Amino acid sequence: MDWKDALPNIVTQPSSRLRFGEPLARHTYFGIGGEATAYIEISTVSELAALARFHKQWDVPIAVIGRGSNLLVSDTGFKGIGVRLVGELAKLEVDGNVVSVGAGLSLPRLSKAMSRRGLSGVEFALGIPGSVGGALIMNAGAWGSSFGDVVTNVAVMNDAGEVIELTHAEANFEYRHSGLNTYFCVTGATLRLEPGDVETITERMQTFYKQKVETQPFAEENAGCMFKNPPGDSAGRLIDISGLKGCRIGGAEVSTVHGNFILNIDNATATDVLNLVAYIQQQVQEKTGISLQTEVKRLGFD
Ligand SMILES: Cc1cc2nc3c(=O)[nH]c(=O)nc-3n(C[C@H](O)[C@H](O)[C@H](O)COP(=O)(O)OP(=O)(O)OC[C@H]3O[C@@H](n4cnc5c(N)ncnc54)[C@H](O)[C@@H]3O)c2cc1C
Structure with missing residues (x-):
């Protein structure tokens, strides 16, 4: 028996959902990524526990996907089960x-x-x-x-x-x-x-939000800050002084609003994004001597 045949037994609650061949681009803020073999919205702790045991029994890769706002999924997708927590898990x-x-x-x-x-x-x-x-x-x-x-x-x-x-x-x-x-x-x-x-409290929350919208790109698809800030410095500043704002590879572009954001401006692929990441790292290293480390998590890459 294949794990795909056994998986429907895990999803017992009407508020939980299972789909096969789910495009993960739909579940990431980047809007990039191929299909997950299976995708489950799981709504109870007991189903999640059954899934944990299933994972161990069948040795099938499982990735929990929150809102996909810090995630780059490979163009070839994820050979495993993507899981989103809903219902009593939210x-x-x-x-x-x-x-x-x-x-x-x-x-x-x-x-x-x-x-x-x-x-x-x-x-x-x-x-x-x-x-x-x-x-x-x-x-x-x-x-x-x-x-x-x-x-x-x-x-x-x-x-x-x-x-x-x-x-x-x-x-x-x-x-x-x-x-x-x-x-x-x-x-x-x-x-x-x-x-x-x-x-x-409400005023403080709204002030933070307003400052964020004014200083960071919100209209285009992205995954937040691509790089961690190096100690005592800002990745955005280093990218800016390296002259990389607006730099583009394929459909991926460094935001002109904030250098630490990579935008999917024209059907970018994960390969475009990673090529741009590598170019930024190489240029920043050459111009400032600082090695930038990525903050965004990757899924489905070998
Ligand atoms: C426009 C924009 C602005 C942003 N601004 C900020 C900011 O100001 N500060 C900041 O810190 N970040 C920011 N981010 C990045 C992002 O929102 C955060 O990192 C956020 O915490 C990621 O949550 P997520 O649910 O989307 O995680 P995902 O992107 O879905 O996942 C991130 C990682 O966490 C894992 N994961 C998620 N949920 C679980 C779970 N329940 N159990 C186990 N593993 C799990 C995933 O497998 C993955 O490895 C921004 C992103 C965007 C798109």
Whole structure:
């Protein structure tokens, strides 16, 4: 029996969905990428646990895709199962200033819901179009704040389908990085936010958002910052002084608004993007002596 024949047994809830040959370009902000062999929107912890065991039993590659806002998928796609967390895996529960969030919840939704309740700490997240899971994996952040700062615990699932509670320290949050990618999946987190005034928090959230829209490209498809900022410097500044803004390979172009964004302006392929990444790295190294490291994750490349 092939794993593809056994997979439908995992998806038991009407709110969960399974599709074969799903174009991943539909599920990434870059709008780039070939097909995943299978794609599941999974809505319960018990189905996710069954999928973890399935992964182990059949040795089939599985990739959790949050909102695909920090992801470059190969032109040849992903020979495995792409998973998106929905339903009870995207829950939001508030008890005073302690907030329990599912990994599938969107960050902008979390940010808006918290401002309405007068809870401060995630105002920076309105302009980050990822999921809570992606934000935990990446320790996403902006304006001097990072998601890990407000996290007290993280729930992860192992290959046996068991949910494990990690402390903040065990999550190993660093700049745009965490130690969470060693688990099968991140399922959620507990946050501790600061009670405050609804109007002040909402204004702060909107000010951050406005500044972001004014300084970063939002109209064209992209995956956020392509490179990590080197210590004490900004990748965007280095790309700018290297004269690379507007530089284009195939359908991929360095934004003229912010040098650290690569845009899909004309049916770019993943190969176009990677060729442009390599060219930027080589030029910045030559002109400034600094080696840029990519922030965007890759899926489906050997
Ligand atoms: C316009 C734009 C602006 C952006 N601005 C910012 C910004 O200001 N600051 C910032 O930090 N980032 C920014 N980003 C990048 C991106 O939004 C963040 O990195 C975000 O946290 C990624 O979340 P995601 O759900 O989209 O993750 P994805 O891109 O779907 O995945 C990223 C990685 O996390 C893994 N992953 C996702 N969810 C899970 C899970 N539940 N369990 C295990 N692994 C998982 C994926 O497998 C992948 O390796 C921006 C992106 C865009 C497009």
